[in-house]
Amino acid sequence: MLKIAVADEKEKYELGELAKMFLPQSRFEMSFEEGFAEGADLVVPKDGTKNDRKRVLYRYLSDLTGQSLDWGILTGVRPGKLYNDLFRAKGREEAERELLEDYYLSSEKLALLRSVHDMQEELSYDRDPSACGVYVGIPFCPTRCSYCSFTSNKITEKAAKAYLDALFVEISAVCDIMKDKGLYAESVYIGGGTPTSLDGPGFERLLSEVSDHFITERCREFSVEAGRPDTISREKLELIRRYGAGRISINPQSMKQHTLDLIGRSHTPDEILSAFGVAESVGIPVINADLITGLPEEEPDDFRKSLDTIIGLDPENITVHTLSVKKGSRLIEGDAEYNYRYADTVRKMLSYASEALTAAGYRPYYLYRQKHMAGNFENVGWAKPGTASLYNVRIMEDDQSIIAMGAGAMTKFFYPAENRLERIPNVSNYEIYIERINDMIQRKKDGIK
Ligand code: SF4
Numbered sequence: 001m002l003k004i005a006v007a008d009e010k011e012k013y014e015l016g017e018l019a020k021m022f023l024p025q026s027r028f029e030m031s032f033e034e035g036f037a038e039g040a041d042l043v044v045p046k047d048g049t050k051n052d053r054k055r056v057l058y059r060y061l062s063d064l065t066g067q068s069l070d071w072g073i074l075t076g077v078r079p080g081k082l083y084n085d086l087f088r089a090k091g092r093e094e095a096e097r098e099l100l101e102d103y104y105l106s107s108e109k110l111a112l113l114r115s116v117h118d119m120q121e122e123l124s125y126d127r128d129p130s131a132c133g134v135y136v137g138i139p140f141c142p143t144r145c146s147y148c149s150f151t152s153n154k155i156t157e158k159a160a161k162a163y164l165d166a167l168f169v170e171i172s173a174v175c176d177i178m179k180d181k182g183l184y185a186e187s188v189y190i191g192g193g194t195p196t197s198l199d200g201p202g203f204e205r206l207l208s209e210v211s212d213h214f215i216t217e218r219c220r221e222f223s224v225e226a227g228r229p230d231t232i233s234r235e236k237l238e239l240i241r242r243y244g245a246g247r248i249s250i251n252p253q254s255m256k257q258h259t260l261d262l263i264g265r266s267h268t269p270d271e272i273l274s275a276f277g278v279a280e281s282v283g284i285p286v287i288n289a290d291l292i293t294g295l296p297e298e299e300p301d302d303f304r305k306s307l308d309t310i311i312g313l314d315p316e317n318i319t320v321h322t323l324s325v326k327k328g329s330r331l332i333e334g335d336a337e338y339n340y341r342y343a344d345t346v347r348k349m350l351s352y353a354s355e356a357l358t359a360a361g362y363r364p365y366y367l368y369r370q371k372h373m374a375g376n377f378e379n380v381g382w383a384k385p386g387t388a389s390l391y392n393v394r395i396m397e398d399d400q401s402i403i404a405m406g407a408g409a410m411t412k413f414f415y416p417a418e419n420r421l422e423r424i425p426n427v428s429n430y431e432i433y434i435e436r437i438n439d440m441i442q443r444k445k446d447g448i449k
Contacts, residue, residue, distance in 0.1 A: 002028040005037035007046040017075040021376045022061040072104030083113040119365040131186035137406030138195040146264045149326040155197045166434040170405045173441040175213035185214040187221040187391040196231040207243035223247035229275040230267035237282040251290035255306035276313045287315040293349035294323035294374035300348040316387035320353045322377040324370040343375030357382045366392045407433035
């Protein structure tokens with residue numbers, strides 16, 4: 001067991017996250033307690049800045065394991081925000097020098113950040129403080145994927161009905177709060193879970209409530225996650241069009257049947273193709289497709305075939321995720337070191353994605369990282385010119401309030417004068433959410449200033 005002594009509890013968390021990118025938690029011990037430094041393999045010095053101490057730890061673990069990390073000492077989820085902040089403060093040359101030399105970023109990741117930054121610069125948007133993103137969550141899916149750690153429950157008719165009744169109370173109250181405070185929805189996103197797992201009448205009620213309360217002439221974007229291809233029907237896609245949503249996301253994840261079976265998705269690659277066909281014939285203007293690198297038993301060639309098939313369908317957006325196996329997912333229960341073993345495979349997959357998507361006319365426009373990602377890589381949204389999602393960009397910038405409704409939804413209220421976000425969470429368990437709906441509303445009344 002490797003012993004690493006650090007200065008205090010606060011830094012133990014961040015340095016621990018960096019150490020976990022090199023080694024599974026079971027292989028090292030980190031402590032700030034007195035006496036621990038004696039006999040420790042590494043004592044991270046107290047002097048200097050936090051980044052100095054991260055560099056000490058990085059160099060030590062890099063020498064020990066023979067590995068380097070593509071994202072260097074960065075442990076946060078939004079490297080794009082750091083690039084943008086440094087760019088604004090110091091200009092491109094100095095920002096990029098710092099990222100390479102002080103943060104130890106690889107040149108590939110720096111190039112990715114640069115492309116994302118440049119694409120976002122072209123997306124001119126208004127920084128009006130009364131413009132908000134609005135999120136509505138449906139915590140149900142037809143089955144649970146093996147890697148899922150979200151708020152997702154197997155759908156039943158009774159549960160869905162009770163949930164929608166409570167959700168509509170919250171939607172109506174939030175709409176009143178927003179009007180009262182002079183806020184409006186600039187973009188609206190219905191996500192989950194899988195909203196299209198609702199039955200036809202329930203799904204129509206949802207669209208109608210969201211549209212009546214938030215879609216005004218000032219709303220620039222309305223998206224619905226159609227997620228699982230086995231929940232998509234012509235009837236639901238026509239409803240999406242009728243209620244004015246211009247964007248959907250269909251999430252194949254992989255086009256290999258064996259993988260879909262392994263991860264617990266109850267659909268076939270043919271159903272994925274037919275969902276795209278119906279969406280196109282219904283005339284949805286922007287379709288996003290999600291794929292995941294690092295899925296169990298997949299080789300780079302499997303991912304290549306899935307991506308090539310999806311590119312052949314010509315969706316406007318393709319999002320390439322890296323599998324994030326978190327506690328609470330069935331996958332990690334069987335294999336605590338999954339993320340470490342997939343690093344090389346994922347690197348090859350991402351490198352192919354970058355080449356193939358660029359050649360097909362897509363450009364990366366937003367990216368974020370999550371904890372416990374295979375190889376500690378990233379998720380990247382790629383878009384054809386003129387089709388980038390405003391909601392996705394603004395949520396990554398953390399410079400806008402996101403008012404979120406539903407079980408597990410996290411409202412982030414932005415205070416521009418202090419450049420600060422305040423979080424207002426809803427409870428994750430949907431049954432408790434239904435019971436405590438008045439508390440959820442009260443939290444927003446108190447938190448939205
Ligand atoms: S579709 Fe998404 S939310 Fe639903 S079970 Fe799968 S990973 Fe979880």
